[in-house]
Every structure is written in structure tokens, then in C-alpha cells.
Amino acid sequence: MDRRSFLARTAGFCAASTCFRAHAAIERGGVRIDTVSDGHLTVPRSFLFGDTPPDDLAPILARHGITGEMLEPDCTLTLLRDGERTVLFDIGAGPNFMPTTGTILDTLAEIDVAPEDVTHVVFTHGHPDHLWGVYDAFDDFAFPEAQYLIGRAERDYWLDPKTLDRLDAMRQPFAVGAKRILDSLGERLGVFGDGDEVLPGIEAVGTPGHTPGHMSFAVGDVMIVGDAVANHHVAFEQPTWPSGTDQDAGEGATTRAGLLDRMAGDGMAMVGFHLPFPGIGRVERDGTGYRFVAGEE
Ligand SMILES: [Zn+2]
Numbered sequence: 001m002d003r004r005s006f007l008a009r010t011a012g013f014c015a016a017s018t019c020f021r022a023h024a025a026i027e028r029g030g031v032r033i034d035t036v037s038d039g040h041l042t043v044p045r046s047f048l049f050g051d052t053p054p055d056d057l058a059p060i061l062a063r064h065g066i067t068g069e070m071l072e073p074d075c076t077l078t079l080l081r082d083g084e085r086t087v088l089f090d091i092g093a094g095p096n097f098m099p100t101t102g103t104i105l106d107t108l109a110e111i112d113v114a115p116e117d118v119t120h121v122v123f124t125h126g127h128p129d130h131l132w133g134v135y136d137a138f139d140d141f142a143f144p145e146a147q148y149l150i151g152r153a154e155r156d157y158w159l160d161p162k163t164l165d166r167l168d169a170m171r172q173p174f175a176v177g178a179k180r181i182l183d184s185l186g187e188r189l190g191v192f193g194d195g196d197e198v199l200p201g202i203e204a205v206g207t208p209g210h211t212p213g214h215m216s217f218a219v220g221d222v223m224i225v226g227d228a229v230a231n232h233h234v235a236f237e238q239p240t241w242p243s244g245t246d247q248d249a250g251e252g253a254t255t256r257a258g259l260l261d262r263m264a265g266d267g268m269a270m271v272g273f274h275l276p277f278p279g280i281g282r283v284e285r286d287g288t289g290y291r292f293v294a295g296e297e
Helices: 003-011 045-048 053-063 103-108 129-134 152-161 169-188 249-266
Strands: 020-029 030-042 076-081 088-089 120-122 149-153 190-193 198-200 202-206 213-221 222-225 267-273 280-286 289-294
Touching: 003 020, 020 103, 030 103, 076 267, 120 198, 129 169, 149 152, 149 169, 149 289, 152 169, 152 190, 169 190, 249 280
Parallel strands: 088 120, 120 149, 149 190, 222 267
Antiparallel strands: 020 030, 030 076, 076 088, 198 202, 202 213, 213 222, 267 280, 280 289
């Protein structure tokens, strides 16, 4: 079986509605930002909403028409092209995470971006759906020319051998995978800190809580938030409620509230990894919380 037919086969597992979708979104002074699908997760409700009392959650879920126990959040990468660089924010899940993820190579092929065109991959954090796609089904680099950049604290956290023992059983495979991949990148992996200009026009914004070194990125008036705002049901309406996906729920809530306040106050566009595809919108204040308004402008 050659590489192409293998990739076509694995892509066949995902639902047709979430495969290979790319969305040309935002253009600002020679910088073009697209969002590109890596498929979707399939996770139980409890994984997203954590310890939130069911009675509190029920009216919000009802407003969003959620009745089932399993949810399918989209996984949407951000692609930035400025004529010189082709930058992916996060790299997707690769072939070994879930059967409904890992479609990014096919998505990029749909918009004529070849794997070797990608010059940089900038990670928000080290969870599998954001990192494991460094290698393809043949354990070769999915993007053979790319340099990789990750927050210093995030790298140090996943490379620390003690991290494995501090995680619950469900997340322990996350640590094994992250350490193996980050270790293997060697010289190809660069690091940055909060407030650094990661690449020209791209500023790192520390947003810890989902993971200890989670980073968002400001590109002019566009904020790429990764998983700092990881769902569209509760995160906007009740940003300070604990999210089941945040490793430190308290810190994640503080970060989320601050980030939403900044984006609403500054009128920024936002791009969220797990928001409904294409994952782009704006934040408006709504009573004591916020509202997500999908769309570019
Ligand atoms: Zn994620």
C-alpha cells in the first residue's frame, strides 16, 4: 500500500461533514489566515464539563440543543501565510489518536498546500490533538521542512519525567506521547516565552490552565486562543465555571475570563481550536458573561 492510498483510507473513517474542510478567513495587509480541519473529537460530555453540577449545566446544554452523552467538538488548525512563511498553529492529532481526527494533510492538499510548503509549526500546547501529528502513519515528518516552536514552560512540563506520575490514568498516554515527540525534535524545536514575538507579527500571550504552559497568539487584531476557550456552550456564558478539559480548572477559569475580557474590550477576532468549524468569530459581552458571534467581521 503506498502512502497516498493509505492516507485516503484512514481519512475514510471520519464523518464526511468534517473532512478536508478549509475556510479562507481573514486577510490583513498581506497576511492571510485560513482555518483548516483536522477532523473532530468524539468525547463524553463529562470530559468537557467536568464537575459542573448537572442542574446548572442543563439549561445551557438545552439552549445548544445538546441531548446526547457523546459530543463531537471540531479540531481546527490555523494556517497563516504572509508570502514568506507558511505557519501552522498546532499540527493536529496524526494517525494514532482517534479515528475521527488526523485529516490535516488531506485538508491542506485540498487548498494546494503541500507538506513541504509549511515552514513553521507553532504549538499552543502539548495535548495529543495538537501535537501528535508531527509524525505521519509511516513515522516520517508530516511537514518535512518545518521548524517547531513551543512555549518554554510547556516544553519543560512535558519533558519532566515526573509529569507522567502526576497525571490521572486517562491523561498518562498524553504525557508519554508528548515526551516522546518533543524529545525526538531535538534541534528542530525552539522555545519562546510570554510576550515574545514568536515570528514577525506573531505575539505569544501566556494563557495557562488548560496546560501549565498553554499559549495563545495575537496576530494584529486576531487572537488564536487554542484551548484557552475550548467550547462554545459554557465557556462564553459562564467563563469561570470549571472546564473538565483544563488540567488546572481554577487557573484555566481565571485565564479564560481575562482573555474574553480583553478580546471583547479590544474588539478582536478570535480563532478557537474546538469551536464549531470554521472556529472564527468575535466576543460580545452579554450580562455577566459573553456571547460568541461566529463570522469574520
Ligand atoms: Zn484540544
